[in-house]
Amino acid sequence: MSPSLDLRSLLDRVEAAAPIEAVPALADQLATLSGAPAVSFLIADFSGHALVRAGDADPAAARCPVRR
Numbered sequence: 594m595s596p597s598l599d600l601r602s603l604l605d606r607v608e609a610a611a612p613i614e615a616v617p618a619l620a621d622q623l624a625t626l627s628g629a630p631a632v633s634f635l636i637a638d639f640s641g642h643a644l645v646r647a648g649d650a651d652p653a654a655a656r657c658p659v660r661r
Contacts, residue, residue, distance in 0.1 A: 634646070
């Protein structure tokens with residue numbers, strides 16, 4: 594059984610983190626709550642030509658072009 598989502602605790606943790614660590618803090622907590630081995634966020638630019646992976650430990654892997 595996975596822990597229930599405590600939104601207040603989640604937001605407190607993100608708010609307490611340094612700005613540069615806010616997304617990784619959120620990803621870590623969501624991974625723990627969901628039982629996932631890892632969580633990251635994919636953010637597309639407006640043009641649709643690139644994705645940015647936020648919350649990933651490897652900065653070199655953070656930006657990847659979109660292939661169509």
